[in-house]
Amino acid sequence: MGQSYARRNSPAFNPGSQPAAREQLVTREDAQQGYARAMKLGDTEALAGNRIEAERHYQQAEHCLRSLHRRAA
Template identity: 35%
Template sequence: MRKTSTMRRAPRQNNRPHRRHHAEAPQNAQRNYQRYLALAQAEAKNGDQIAAENYYQHAEHYLRSMHEAGART
């Protein structure tokens, strides 16, 4: 009788390339940039500097995405 292993196999890797939605649709990146910038400004105004910095970092990510998408065109 064959003994089965109790170890689980690692999940298979998906071979599809990772899609970068914000790079494919610059208007979405711009909308998200504006949204996170507004959220950051609101939090800064309310005095929550930690939340504001978090939102500023998100806004910066989308700003870089917009510049990257612009450089490719």
């Protein structure tokens, strides 16, 4: 009983804390690569005339940029 109780109450198994735990796993390099990739995909879609897909990629790039700034603070 003790082991399953500890596992159930650890942060990894607490749905409310999973987003915070996931953020800790993303490194600065991951966020930088994600930003560059999303911007490149956005530019490619914009050149192809797919405005909606381009905007989706640009929004993802903004998310990566916010992650970079949050880590720098």
